[in-house]
Amino acid sequence: MKTAHELRPGNVIMLDGSPWVVQKTETTRSGRNAAIVKLKLKNLLQDSTTETTFKGEDKMEDIILDRLDCTYSYYADPMYVFMDAEYNQYDVEAENLGDAAAYIVDGMEENCQVTFYEGKAISVELPTSVVREVTYTEPAARGDTSGKVMKPATITGGGTVTVAEFVKIGDKIEIDTRTGEFKKRV
Amino acid sequence: MVNSPASDNTTTANHWDIFCVVVDNYGDIGVTWRLAKQLVDEYQITVNLWVDDLHSFSHILPQLNPYNVRQYFFGVNIIQWNKDSIIDFTPGEVLVEAFACELPSSIINQLVTLKQTNPSQVPLWINLEYLSAEDWVEGCHALPSLQATGLKKYFYFPGFTPKTGGLICEANLLQQRDSWQHNPQHKLALFAQLGINHIKAEDYVMSLFSYETDSIGVLIDYFVQKTKTSHILVPQGKSLASIAKHLSCSVEELIKQRHFQLNNVHIHVLPMTDQHGYDRLLWSCDFNIVRGEDSFLRAQWAGKPFIWHIYPQEDDYHLIKLRAFMKIYCDNLAPEIANEWAELNLAFNQDDLTKVAEHWQSIDFQYLPLLKHAKKWPIDALNGADLASRLVRFVKNS
CATH class of the missing domain: 3.40.50 (Rossmann fold)
Incomplete structure (x- = not known):
């Protein structure tokens, strides 16, 4: 079982008798510190998608499907192509990557886990954290070094991350792929 | 105000049940009490307001007897409950859990059974959330929450924009x-x-x-x-x-x-x-x-x-x-x-x-x-x- 708060793109959960792949997660905070998790899910039997909301502590059955360690190879619109250690290639629909697509870039070395359902590659899970270079961000306004003042930054691949104000263009930053949050400058 | 014992109204087929857990003294109960009264006054809905802490409630409803498990004020059936007690619950048209309070498992089990035997009679299950003016509220308001039991619950977010659930304010x-x-x-x-x-x-x-x-x-x-x-x-x-x-x-x-x-x-x-x-x-x-x-x-x-x-x-x-x-x-x-x-x-x-x-x-x-x-x-x-x-x-x- 996993809580809604622990889910991340690529996980497959069982709801109402159907397997659903998590395409996107968005965690926010309601009153009194309670987490609210909004999920975009794809039904693997019906090929339909839905948006749904859970309390952060809601528990759900995650399905352990076949997985393979792979590395990203290339993008052939609309498929991301991954390759295992034996040079077998697997196509994953861009839509199924959800938020994870923002961290997939040419030449990335991190191992990803490709998940299979009935022999078909259906999703990809990234490592918990990845390191990416900041390609654009505004200069710090007042030289804040506390890490509490935040600003948007564009990273390699075109994704946007909210970073501490002291982060500069060219810095490499660690990002939590589950939440999309900036962790630290490396 | 009419004050008579809670009547058979509690079991009408189209009644609404609102469950509230008092976390601080006046906030949660304040919101649910206003909503219950308004639904009765302006929409003639039969409302059962289930409250775990009648002592706190009595601060804003002085007529309430904290030791009486069923009471009736301003047209609202007020029923004391807690998670561990056996609850005499009859599903109505709508079931509101206020501020994500956890419903007793006996009620969830009742709903699951009802879904299997008479799905059209399962009440619309709504989680009334806290008020927030944040942008994300519009994107989460009114979304279903697919429960592992097969039941469906909706998150209802109050808010300040037309795409949210609005704000409690009586008509006049x-x-x-x-x-x-x-x-x-x-x-x-x-x-x-x-x-x-x-x-x-x-x-x-x-x-x-x-x-x-x-x-x-x-x-x-x-x-x-x-x-x-x-x-x-x-x-x-x-x-x-x-x-x-x-x-x-x-x-x-x-x-x-x-x-x-x-x-x-x-x-x-x-x-x-x-x-x-x-x-x-x-x-x-x-x-x-x-x-x-x-x-x-x-x-x-x-x-x-x-x-x-x-x-x-x-x-x-x-x-x-x-x-x-x-x-x-x-x-x-x-x-x-x-x-x-x-x-x-x-x-x-x-x-x-x-x-x-x-x-x-x-x-x-x-x-x-x-x-x-x-x-x-x-x-x-x-x-x-x-x-x-x-x-x-x-x-x-x-």
Whole structure:
């Protein structure tokens, strides 16, 4: 079982008798510190998608499907192509990557886990954290070094991350792929 | 008010059940009690309000007997419950769990059985969430939550925009307020009723219902230096501890004496009042300091300037919620006044005493434009439909 708060793109959960792949997660905070998790899910039997909301502590059955360690190879619109250690290639629909697509870039070395359902590659899970270079961000306004003042930054691949104000263009930053949050400058 | 034993109405097929767990004294129960009354008054819906803590509830409904598990007030069936007790529950048309309170497993099991045997009779299950002005609320409002049991629950988010669940506001509330505020004798009569006879119509009057904060002391010091007579009216609650600290006395002493005077400043400790009385208190003051969710909203309907002492959250997340509200509230306010008011609220919530003093002085000088804005704000905030009407429409369309 996993809580809604622990889910991340690529996980497959069982709801109402159907397997659903998590395409996107968005965690926010309601009153009194309670987490609210909004999920975009794809039904693997019906090929339909839905948006749904859970309390952060809601528990759900995650399905352990076949997985393979792979590395990203290339993008052939609309498929991301991954390759295992034996040079077998697997196509994953861009839509199924959800938020994870923002961290997939040419030449990335991190191992990803490709998940299979009935022999078909259906999703990809990234490592918990990845390191990416900041390609654009505004200069710090007042030289804040506390890490509490935040600003948007564009990273390699075109994704946007909210970073501490002291982060500069060219810095490499660690990002939590589950939440999309900036962790630290490396 | 009709007060007769809870009747067979509790088991009508189209009744609504609202479940509430009291977390602090007046917030959760304040919101659900207002909603229940409004659904009965304006939509003639039979409502069962399930409350775990009748003692807290009795503070805002003095007629309530905390030891009676089933009672009937203002057309609402009030039923005491707790998670571990056996609950005699008959599913109706709608089941509202307020603020994500956890329903007893026996009720969930009942719903699961009903889904298997008679799915059309499963009530629409709604989680009524906390009020927030943050952008993400629009994207989460009214989304289903697919439960592992096969049941479906909907997240209903109150909010300040047309794409959210709206705000609790009774149909004739603003007209009642206008009528009340039109005649200064109304407020003087209310103050006299509260045991305060020496407030003059031209005196400055502020109500104070906050969490504990040293910022209160800063405001008292400010009023002490002014020549105009000021009155601070304090309903019993956490603000008293801060006042006691500032006056170097005990809370018990405050409650016993009820009235303290420092130069031209009078501090009055008020007896507990019901929601109707609290609304009138807010309408009667020049400025209100409020907290949490229920009093925060009622202060907006009062059409008077206010400070929101927001419920503190981990990692200062409450400041994000405060900023989100201030952004919406200040949208049509002159930037220099908006900035001062926002900075005052931030300083008050962060116990930044120097800034509280600085920005309070500025706001004091800008009172009239702030008042004008506060008067206009409820119409903007409601966006043509209050929470109850949107909720009833949501149920009809689901």
